[in-house]
Amino acid sequence: MQSILLVEDDLSISEMVISYLSKEGFTIVHARDGEEALRLFSEQKYALVLLDLMLPYLNGMDFLKIIREQSRVPVLIISAKDGEVDKALGLGFGADDYIAKPFSLIELTARVKSAIRRATEYSDSGSSSSPRSNIITVQDMTMDIDNIRLSKKGREIHLTAKEWSILKLLFTYPKKIFTKEQIYRSVWGDEYYGDENIINVHMSRLREKIEDNPSSPQYIKTVWGIGYKLGDFQ
CATH class of the missing domain: 3.40.50.2300 (Response regulator)
Incomplete structure (x- = not known):
């Protein structure tokens, strides 16, 4: 128990x-x-x-x-x-x-x-002993899925479990726009009760950790009236 x-x-x-x-x-x-x-x-x-x-x-x-x-x-x-x-x-x-x-x-x-x-x-x-790493790279940020590590320009960034899951979702589907309900269902694994402040706070904290300028985010874009998506990088 x-x-x-x-x-x-x-x-x-x-x-x-x-x-x-x-x-x-x-x-x-x-x-x-x-x-x-x-x-x-x-x-x-x-x-x-x-x-x-x-x-x-x-x-x-x-x-x-x-x-x-x-x-x-x-x-x-x-x-x-x-x-x-x-x-x-x-x-x-x-x-x-x-x-x-x-x-x-x-x-x-x-x-x-x-x-x-x-x-x-x-x-x-994060406990896998496999030497192979599933790596996702976006601009100067690298996400090591198997080893639960995120780095930017070689510097490791420490995320909470929820922050990791949100960023992984966006990195995995870089062209998709996610509504707050979709993010909550995917990350929390639960029904969405409409309390968007929880998602807003997590997004704000995540931006503070990964963005050069959190007030002008490049990695996590807000799609007004809909939700969030990964930034468009060439």
Whole structure:
């Protein structure tokens, strides 16, 4: 059974989430504050962390920054703070997804399973012992699919699992325009609930990492009213 660390100080929400996810086959370890969460995180490995932002003693954002220094475990933020600033801040610090309170337990479960599945695929694809590398080159950027490495002008660029999957999708189909729904279905492996801010934040972070000038992107182009595509390179 896969273990999930639930970091949530609201007991009514915690009991509801624990009951539902336990029936889905997960083992839930519950922390009511950030300091307890750090202790529990150090004691065992987890398939995913469900993290509230407003916590006693150590807030969720500080907890996230600390664990990101040592782990790539998928983190799904659950919080009543639904502003775009909080979303951008949370995802910018390394969260994989965001769901606002109140939320549907069905939607929460779908996002949990999707995040774990994507993290597993990301890890497995990087563990191949094959000496052959599947390489995609676009301008001065090189994507090594088999070894999960991205470099630009010889400099390695570190991406999160979601950022890698988005860029791989665009690199694999360089002429195709993808709607936000298509990107979400492909990368998150889940139904699209219309929360385009999640995709917008990931795109913004990805552009900051790969573009010379993120405000005038050349690799990831916005097709207004439709979605995104890879830049046109001769």
